[in-house]
Amino acid sequence: MGKITPFIEMTNIDKSFSGNQVLKQVHFAVEHGEIHALMGENGAGKSTLVKVLTGIHQKDAGVVKVNGKETTFTNPKEAEEKGIIVIHQELNIIPHLTVSQNMFLGKELTYGKTGIMNMVAMKKQTIESLKRLGVTNIHPDETAGNLSVGKQQMIEIARALATNAELIVMDEPTAALTDREIESLFKVVDSLKKQGVSIIYISHRMEEIFKICDRITILRDGQYIGTENIADTSFEAIVKMMVGRELGQRFPERQHQIGEVIFEVENLERKGLFKNISFDVKEGEVLGVAGLMGAGRSEVMEVIFGFHRKDSGTIKLNGENVSIKHPRDAVKMGIGFITEDRKAKGLVLEASIRENIALTNLKTVSNNGVISNSKENKMVMDLIERLQVRATGGEQDVKSLSGGNQQKVVIAKWLGIEPKVLILDEPTRGVDIGAKKEIYTIMNELTKNGVGIIMVSSELPEVLGVSDRIMVMHEGEITAFLNRDEANQENVMTAATGGSKS
Amino acid sequence: MKQFLTRNMAKIGPLIGLIVIMVILGVLSDNFFTLSNIFNLLRQVSVNALIAFGMTFVILTAGIDLSVGSLLALGSALTAGLLTSGMDPLLAVFIGLLIGLALGAINGIIITKGKVAPFIATLATMTIFRGVTLVYTDGKPITGLSDSFTFEMIGKGYVFGIPFPVILMLIIFVILFFILRNTVFGRQVYAVGGNEEASTLSGIKADRVKIWVYSLTGMLSVLAGIIITSRLNSAQPTAGSMYELDAIAAVVIGGTSLAGGRGRIVGTLIGALIIGVIDNGLNLLNVSSFYQQIVKGGVILLAVMLDRRSK
Incomplete structure (x- = not known):
């Protein structure tokens, strides 16, 4: 034995x-x-x-x-029967169905063999399954799509348990969760463990x-x-x-000189999302923007970049007021924006690396509106080499690249415009540790050349490790500015949860 | 070789299909491969092809334009009105094309600024344009347009023995091919169709691109209408009905994805030829027009299914 x-x-x-x-x-x-x-x-x-x-x-x-x-x-169904369930990063929830309809999708309870669903029993079991996870704030009749990602994940876990799962595979379960949701997920994971369930x-x-x-x-x-x-x-x-x-070192050594203020935002407001947003960025500086998910950080960046309209406030570049009504205006001024969701907002997935990189640089690679193949190829190949994008060449579809290499393509397309100010929103999300360090190195190289960087990140170690200054947001307002040497996990988290204004 | 074939099936599939259909028709009918039949066929194709070229741009942006047939009728009727008023034919045609551009722009503006889905927006303007045409013409054809050589040339003329509409279509094909492949605008069309948000965030004015694409389609539709008008020497209020379907079919057979972002205008030319060859061939073989419709639908399905397979 x-x-x-x-x-x-x-x-x-x-x-x-x-x-x-x-x-x-x-x-x-x-x-x-x-x-x-x-x-x-x-x-x-x-x-x-x-x-x-x-x-x-x-x-x-x-x-x-x-x-x-x-x-x-031979198929996942058989594995499921043996109690092995996978919860994918992209949740398997049908948004317009209710919680209990989602819970019993494909295995609805019926009255005998009539095909008529037994709603009462399904709702009751839904409540019980959720209770087993310690979740009591989800109503079985709620429309699943209206719930937060964290709650939707709970439904999936409850669904797994309802089929007597013995092993649950969780693929990047916290990628889209807020800190509070992560805490409750960990509690659930812990209680599952106590019930003898294994987790990959x-x-x-x-x-x-x-x-x-x-x-x-x-x-x-x-x-x-x-x-x-x-x-x-x-x-x-x-x-x-x-x-x-x-x-x-996890975060590469920084060598840069912080210069004059190049970019300023004053009293920026978009009603219902954020207000009183004022900050500046200096040449060669990395301004970290910390906060919980939903604090309005990405929204601020999208408004600055002209993707959404602002209600009031001014933006200054090199001390002069500028008007940014469309991302095109921002691009012309030398502002780059590496978006949070690279698949939805950063890349044309069906297109090649070359086409994606060229997208922000069409003016540079063309003469009178006609694209010059040689200019385009040269620019693309230079950037692929500079960022060490691992691909078979410029013609590979970005869809087939790993997360880290996709992110490098997004960065490449913005380096092409030779930005003066670069906004990076969650630049290393879903990127492996080697590529992460490469991205930090690229950021260093940029700041060394005087680029001002605004980096939004939900990963505290990253914010603390990379930023020269940290701006913390909570519910649409700035709650703190911290210098590199005074910032730590505690005071950033306190400000992010609205604890104190300093 | 085999690998090359499987990899490029999506690209050369329609061409192979066209060749196969032509060989079959050539065997079945002695008249198919005569010069006069081929020119006749190409002249018929040119009308659909011009509309389908515009439709290719629209579909590449992940849109659709159902109004092309009605727009063709309205543009033709207005041009005919100008001609009967005694205007110089070339000027009338030019103004007619501008009207097409403007009507198309209306579609584009409704879709982008009004935020109406392209299918719904152009379904509505399809009805509206047709209604306006009927009101303007009082439901009757406009006849007695012009006996000017210039105007007759557009629909009936020949240059070096080749029908003028065919030459016109080929010239426009070359221009549009170049635009899609080599210009910034062409690249933007693909990008907006592939991912509109990412394109906007890259500094592309997606709305402007879309308005231009519908405007282009409007202009090409009226050009097709002017060819018909010139050929019949009259503008019919019912002209162009159901033309949107043949145009969309040509684009789809040519391998352009209805989801946008992927496709080629060469494919559309081949798609239009396939449809034209089938119509023509079945006529030569005296197949009833009822059966023709069944065959055409079958070919569309087959083309799309083969296209899916190769992915």
Whole structure:
């Protein structure tokens, strides 16, 4: 006896797609009631491993054991019957259906075999399932689309539990949650663990993994690198395993001179979203903008950039009042904006890298409205090289790039305009740790050349590690300005939650 | 070779389809490959092709224009009105094209500034334009337009033995091909269709691009209308009805995505030729026009299904 059989045991898993091996001899085991982090850079094979486990892909070689018994799932439905459920980053919620309709989608309770739904029973079970998670503030008749992302996620978890899930795979579950929602998610995760449910936790956020996970398995380039107890390892050790080398400092050394004020915003207001927004940015400075989700930070940036109209306030560039009525005006003045949601607002996904980079630079690469192929190619290739975008060339579709490389394409298109002021909204979201550091390095290079950077970020370590000054927002207003040397987790969080005005 | 074929199936599929259909018709009918039939066919195609070229731009921006047929009728009637008033034919045609541009711009403005979905906006203007045409013409054809050589040339003339409408269509094709492929405006059309928000945030005035695209389509529709008017030497209030369907079909057969952002105007030219060849061939074979419609619908379905397959 001695050793307890793990719930899931995967050994020597191989998987190739059209000759390209993405998993090589991978091992992975999950105990009962364990929270197991699965980490690796984008493209390391995490999602492929999960897909092999749940039967979306078939393994080429290796053994998968569930409760000690060799098992092969041919589709996710079979995995679900064995209690293995995946909660994807993009939630599987139908927005115009109610909470209980979503809960029972595809397995509606009926009166016998009549096909008539038993609404009463479904609502009752919905309430019970949610209660099991400690969630009592979601009504079964509410329209799911009106709920916050955090609550929608709770519905998915409750749905998983209703099918007697023994293992829940969570793919970047906190990416779109507010801090408060993350807290309640962690509570739920913890109570699931106590009920003996195992969790595979996929995330790029190191802090979370150290907070809630028991063990961590690391993959790199499709290979198994190792499994560690969280208690016995460190941030640096994990990063080293992930990137295969010492990454050095997490935030690269900064060498820059802070100069004159180049960009000022005074009393900017958009009714119902934010008011009294005044700040400035100096040459070579990184102004971090911290706050909880929904604090109005992205909205301020979109108004500054002319994407939405302002109700009042003035904007000054180099001390002169400027009028920005459309993003085009901002672009002409040398203001760049790397948006939060790169897929919806940053990229034309169906188009090539070349076309995406050219989008902001059409004037530069054309003569009298006719695009010059040679100018365009030169600009694109220079930027691809400068940012080290890993791609087969300018003609590759951006859709097929990893998150980090997509983000580099977005940055590239804005570097093309040679910005004087660059706004970055969540520049490293969904980007792996190696690419993160590369993005910080690019930011450094820009500030060294006198560019003023405004960086909106919800990741506190990032805000603290990169900014020269930090502006904190809470519910549409500025609650604090903190210098680099006086800012810490506590005073930023206090200001972000509206604690004090300084 | 095989890899090349699978990779480029979406691009050359319609062309292969066209060739196959032409070979079949050539075998079935001795008259198909005669010079006079080919020119006749091309002249018929030119009207639909001109409208479909504009429609390609519209669909690339993820829009649709159902009003082209009515717009054609209204533009033609107004041009005919100018001609009967004794205006110089060239000037009348020029003003007619400007009217087309303006009517198209109305579509574009309703869609962008009025924030009405293109399908609904142009469904409404389709009815309105037709109504205005009927009011203006009192429901009767406008006849006795002009006996000027210039005006007759547009629909009936030949240059070096080639029908003038065909030459006109080819010239416009080359211009539009260049615009889509090599100009900033062309790039913006693709970008706005691919992701309007990202395009706007990149500094592109998406509204302006869209208004231009509908204006272009309006102008091309009236040009098609003037060809018909010249050929019949009269403007019919019912001209152009259902033309929007053939135009959309040509664009779709040519592989342009209704979701916007992807497609080529060469495909549309081939799509228009496929439709024209089928119409012409089935006529030659004395197939009843009832069956013709069934065949045409089948070809549209087949083209779209093959296109889906290759992705």
